[in-house]
Amino acid sequence: MTVAELAHVFEDWAPKWSAWERDNVGIQMGDLGKSVRTILLTLDMTESVAQEAVARKVDLIVSHHPLLYRPLATVTAQEPTGRIVLALAKKEIAVYSAHTNLDFTTEGVSFTLARVLDLQHIRFLAPLRSTLAKIVVFVPEPHVERVTAAMAAAGAGIIGEYSSCSFQSLGTGTFLGSDRTHPFVGKPGTLEQADEIRLEMAVPRAKTEYVVRAMKSVHPYEEVAYDIYHLENENPNFGMGALGDLPRPTSLKSFLALTSKRLHAPSLRYAGSLNKKIQRVALCGGSGSDLLAAARNQGADVLLTADVRYHTFHEADEQIALIDAGHWETEYPVLETIAARLRGYATLRREPLTVLFSKTNTNPVRSFCFDGRR
Ligand SMILES: [Zn+2]
Known part of the structure; x- marks a missing residue:
């Protein structure tokens, strides 16, 4: 199948119109007619990922965060994005990015996160309007x-x-x-x-x-x-964040432990009492602290997201706990969903397709513990 066909499969699921206006989603570079046999999945487009794609001879990279976010005035080997573009162009490797359109669709970033935490009755936290x-x-x-x-x-x-x-x-x-x-x-x-x-x-x-x-x-x-x-209706098919219920109520302490384990998140920042009862969970992969009010209005016991600022932690109160589990950690699980979709499509079409996960850890954030364990 071709790059254009795969883009079509993606956009059936996460249409480009649903992305944020200023986002740049879809095909970033490459020949639309090129046949694709091997795909590399990554959250971020770094130089190491580009080198890995060349070494593993892939035809297409699918990234969550777009390779080209702001218009490029020049493409030179003197800056990182230019080096990535030049290296990939030389090997005819295409790049496709699904960013906020993947955040806002069903079974996208936040729905996947909800499934990883065994939530039930999953729906959008804030459906898109208009x-x-x-x-x-x-x-x-x-x-x-x-x-x-x-x-x-x-x-x-x-x-x-x-x-x-x-x-x-x-x-x-x-x-x-x-x-x-x-x-x-x-x-x-x-x-x-x-x-x-x-x-x-x-x-x-x-x-x-x-x-x-x-x-x-x-x-x-x-x-x-x-x-x-x-x-002006809410659109039930697209929205921000997700809301779901744990199968049975638990304490914030147990929910933090579950989150840490399932997301492989070594450290979690949080606000709230460890004894607080948690059953209804609001979550948003990536930066979702703006959804705190929506989460509270929907009766959530906790909002799990990333990139939370100090003052936002202050806004969390007895009604709702707040957890920052890391941007990379809350978005990474969606790569499994992407892989399953692409493999399912290839099986349906009876066409050979290998979907690889990048071995490059693109998370720039590290945790330091004084006792030296990490
Ligand atoms: Zn993100």
């Missing part, structure tokens, strides 16, 4: 099934775990065609009435044009009447 539209189209009854199917296939009608969601109501459409028209029903110059179905389907805003094109391609009318509404 990312949905509704398309309303008026269709003659015998054609409604075909139009609905075409819109669904293009990505309309997905609400949580449900697909092909639509609402249909019967009404009467009227129209008067000029003498230059070729109406599907009736004659030009005559006021016509037709039984029509008002078909409504929700769609991600970014897919509106694509769905409208799919709808028009099977709609029988010469001039299709349709409306597009922007919705």
Whole structure:
């Protein structure tokens, strides 16, 4: 399979439109038509990772943090990003990055973290808002099934775990065609009435044009009447952080021990009483301290995230405990999810694909204990 096909697989799961506006996700460099047999997974694109990719003869690197974040004015061997680009270009190694789009999708960074900690009833902590539209189209009854199917296939009608969601109501459409028209029903110059179905389907805003094109391609009318509404609703399919429940309540002390063990996090910073009862857990892989209020509003007993500032620890109180388990530690588990997805896709396609995990430890943060154990 090619770099472009793999990008498509990724973006079906974590669409680019769902990423932060200023993020730079997707293909970072490489030939889209290049065939891929070996992929290297990493959180970060460092020079060591680039050297490893060359040594292990991979075709594509998939990184979480983008290789190119700010526009590059120059590509030279005199600075690190330039050296990475030059080394990879020489060996025709492509780079694909899935960053905030992977944070905001189901089974992405935070859902994976929730699964690692055995949480149940996993859902988004703060679903994205204002990312949905509704398309309303008026269709003659015998054609409604075909139009609905075409819109669904293009990505309309997905609400949580449900697909092909639509609402249909019967009404009467009227129209008067000029003498230059070729109406599907009736004659030009005559006021016509037709039984029509008002078909409504929700769609991600970014897919509106694509769905409208799919709808028009099977709609029988010469001039299709349709409306597009922007919705302010929460989008149940995309959001920030995750919320879930432990199978049974435990103490903050036991939850810290579980977190440390499962995330291989040698030291955890936290605020809260060690005896505090923990059952509902809010979490966000990477920098998620902005979600403290959302976590509290959702009744979480603890927020587990990274990059927590001193004053944010102060904001945690008796109602909610706060844990900083490290940026790298809270994001690393998603690489397993990526590997499983890519391997599953290759198996489905019956194509050979080797997915490797980078052996380079890209975490620049080390822990120091005075007794010298680390
Ligand atoms: Zn990150």
